[in-house]
Amino acid sequence: MKLNQLFAAIGLCLLAIGSATAADIKPRLIRFGYGLVEQSNQGRATKVFADEVDKLSGGKMKIRAIGAAALGSDIQMQQALIGGAQEMMVGSTATLVGISKEMALWDTPFLFNNAKEADTILDGPIGEKVKAKLADNGMVGLVYWENGFRNLTNNKRPVAKLEDLDGVKLRVMQNTVFLDSFKTLGANAVPLPFSELFTALETKTVDGQENPYNTILSSKFYEVQKYLTVTNHVYSPWIVTVSKKYWDGLSKDEQNVLMEAAKKSRDFERKDTRDEAGKALAELKTKGMQINELTPAEAARMRDKLTRVNASIGAGVGMELWNETQAELARIRGA
Numbered sequence: 001m002k003l004n005q006l007f008a009a010i011g012l013c014l015l016a017i018g019s020a021t022a023a024d025i026k027p028r029l030i031r032f033g034y035g036l037v038e039q040s041n042q043g044r045a046t047k048v049f050a051d052e053v054d055k056l057s058g059g060k061m062k063i064r065a066i067g068a069a070a071l072g073s074d075i076q077m078q079q080a081l082i083g084g085a086q087e088m089m090v091g092s093t094a095t096l097v098g099i100s101k102e103m104a105l106w107d108t109p110f111l112f113n114n115a116k117e118a119d120t121i122l123d124g125p126i127g128e129k130v131k132a133k134l135a136d137n138g139m140v141g142l143v144y145w146e147n148g149f150r151n152l153t154n155n156k157r158p159v160a161k162l163e164d165l166d167g168v169k170l171r172v173m174q175n176t177v178f179l180d181s182f183k184t185l186g187a188n189a190v191p192l193p194f195s196e197l198f199t200a201l202e203t204k205t206v207d208g209q210e211n212p213y214n215t216i217l218s219s220k221f222y223e224v225q226k227y228l229t230v231t232n233h234v235y236s237p238w239i240v241t242v243s244k245k246y247w248d249g250l251s252k253d254e255q256n257v258l259m260e261a262a263k264k265s266r267d268f269e270r271k272d273t274r275d276e277a278g279k280a281l282a283e284l285k286t287k288g289m290q291i292n293e294l295t296p297a298e299a300a301r302m303r304d305k306l307t308r309v310n311a312s313i314g315a316g317v318g319m320e321l322w323n324e325t326q327a328e329l330a331r332i333r334g335a
């Protein structure tokens with residue numbers, strides 16, 4: 001036997017052993033809902049997740065991806081996961097606060113200075129701890145994806161200073177921290193599901209909203225919004241979740257397939273989103289949006305006002321978690 005034949009024989013034996021012992025995987029159809037359109041960073045990463053699940057399960061586990069909130073808003077999908085009527089979704093952590101109060105940590109204005117800090121905290125022990133709490137409430141959190149730093153758009157006037165927000169009817173996510181934050185800034189904050197946002201802007205039910213550049217582009221908000229102010233006021237992530245009822249019925253191997261595929265999708269998604277963000281801003285400009293940055297003095301004023309909500313976030317998520325997060329950020333920044 002030649003050496004390469006020997007290796008081939010060994011390989012076959014290993015494969016046989018592998019398939020005999022491992023792979024407690026059954027045919028499964030998993031509905032995975034998300035809010036953005038297919039041609040968005042969320043849609044692209046969902047495709048990566050689906051392909052990886054297919055591959056890792058030897059084609060047995062199939063993801064049926066359903067975007068554009070066709071299965072409902074974030075909050076409706078979460079309820080479907082908790083009840084067991086839907087298997088998986090990806091959505092904002094901000095809309096999970098009513099289910100798991102610790103999630104409000106990620107709503108803290110200016111919590112992270114950059115994406116690297118976000119990755120370190122979200123993928124580290126603090127991110128794990130916050131994610132783990134979901135399991136007490138009917139959902140299993142797999143990984144955090146980047147939604148991104150959020151920026152402000154509106155149709156009334158360029159926002160160059162705090163006072164420009166006076167009376168602006170601003171859609172916020174269905175979350176008390178966001179509501180308090182923007183009320184504190186003087187806006188007339190209105191909580192609405194994302195799935196209703198485009199129409200609300202189009203019909204002028206609201207004047208403005210805040211989301212990352214990627215979303216402003218993929219959801220075509222530039223068609224109904226004139227002014228964009230670079231505020232980067234909060235990094236609020238997305239989280240990939242599974243119905244706990246469904247998860248508990250899966251074998252360890254099946255759970256591993258979902259977890260490994262989720263990690264792969266996360267790494268893809270963060271890179272893809274970051275690559276797209278700069279290009280998206282330039283494209284929004286060519287689409288006719290008027291973009292302005294804040295002067296350092298005005299940015300500081302806004303930051304000062306916004307961080308006044310910090311005390312209530314600390315109380316809401318628990319001071320221990322709050323202090324631990326601040327200490328960890330200080331450690332990262334000092335390193």
Ligand code: TK8
Nearest residue numbers: 035036074091092173194
């Ligand atoms: C999409 C939402 C969206 C979020 C929002 O379902 O609601 O503004 O930023 O990405 O989760």
